Amino acid sequence: MKKILIIMHNYAEIPTLIRKNLDDLGYENVDFIFYAEEKFRYKNMAQKVKNLYRKTILKDKSYKDQLRKEFIKRTLLEKAERLPHYDVILMLNTDFFSDEFIRIIKTKTKKLVGNHWDGLSRTPAIYSKIKFFDAFYVFDKSDVDEKNKIYFLTNFFFNFNESQKEEIIKQDVFYLGTYVEERFNVLKNISKVFTLKNISQKIILFTWDKREAEGEITFTNQFLSYEENMSHVKSSKALLDLKLKEHNGLSFRFFEALKYHKKLITDNAYVKDYDFYKKENIFIIGEDSEEELKSFVESPYQEIPAEIKNKYSFENWFKTLIS
Template sequence: FYKAQQLLANNYYDYTLVIRPDIYPLEVLTLLKQHTKNKFIGYQWDGLKRFPVENIIPLFDRFFIFDHTDLTHPDYQSYKLHSITNFYFDMVQPLHIKNNKLQAYFIGDHQACRVAAIQHCAEILAANEVDIKFVIPTSKAKDIKCYKSKYITFGKQNRLSYYENLKHVDSADILVDFVIAGHNGLSFRHFEALYYQKKLITTNTHVKYYNFYHPNNIFIWGERNLDEIQEFLAKPFIQIDSHIVEKYSFKNWIKTILDTSNS
């Protein structure tokens, strides 16, 4: 709190955007609001059931959520919520790296609910002669022993900055996404795949309802017969209309977040 006071000093801002407000003490959020002249905005990019924020939603002038199903959840009907997807950072330009052999990339924290899917996917892709770069950045023995596949890498040294992660995204041919139980919103991987023009394998079935979905580009793991994965890998990537791609850029995202016309 005192560090926040020192940083803010006597400065006041037109807008304040707080991402993942559940990780900040209430007194810090209150202080931030006091230093905001126009709109105090929150964005929760995790499901409200996973990280509850009901007690702080009323503090914000506008509150955005990434899981659209929270809008109709009976527990949140008394709150004024706005739905918005995640995004990709358009200030980083893709290099469109070409590999001699297909490479699949996934990085994510250990979550017990997705261990089986991660292992199964790694084994299936390896059997189809895909290079595997699956990273769980943990050194905890109790977490590591949950995995039996030889294709998964561990260790805190693999905890990358987001920019370093994007380098791996750019050099991969296939991005892989394993939805966390209780989530319905799309992770950043979906939008990075769209922007970097990578194929995507995901366990999130909701992606088929988005305007950028194409079966050549996105394989919904667990919904289709896994025998089809070889056919999917062989299909050419289909270019998505640039207007659709731009819709999910950070530039468009921040404009939507700060727009007061629908307040």
């Protein structure tokens, strides 16, 4: 079995879920490196004293952030130098890692593979890093450039074994997202439509700022666990998805809906280009008639053939990256 290293940012429980799915599939020879894994330490007493002076006398809190970034970069470079050789190194969240780090990593493997879960234009620093990779995968078809080894690969659903307990349906539509100003007016408008049509909804937005609820939209500054999020997904008839203007890739919600047999309401019309698209299951805002929204939510989900559905599993995603 191949010896594999995964390098990524440690956030939103994703590494834990990846480990769980790899264990479930029988992958035993996979190591991880995480961005900002070690607790910050001052390099010497002079740094500590200088930070205290700048913070208390100059009211400058940015110096410690600068030191923290330097510490992360230094510890990552030290780790990279000590690494053994791997058959494949897979790097996610590539924009977090320095060119110097990636250059060293490339010497530690036969094949260096990148995967980006966002539009390239949202993280322009990534463009200069793609040249280091033997293959680089993106989820937006418009970012594909096979001449420069940039290939298309969608997001996925986790397919590890889990409880088959049936959830009681508590609401018609569920949406969990991060507060993004450009999407907020769209979200408020669709929420009003749900209310007018007696479509029950649970909408939660994450933001660091303390905000009061607006209509049916509630705010939180606490991260929901994966289990909490999936519990809301399972107890809903449909999921809501709103795209960002910078890319046309399909978010993880499309694949959560596919896994759990849920309807989807979205403003991303590019979903019609995918083989799992069925008009009975996916309502496109701005194209499909609002008059049909209530009946869309209440009508039965149309099953997708297993051979299509399984193409979007974690298992298939991972095999594609390491092949």
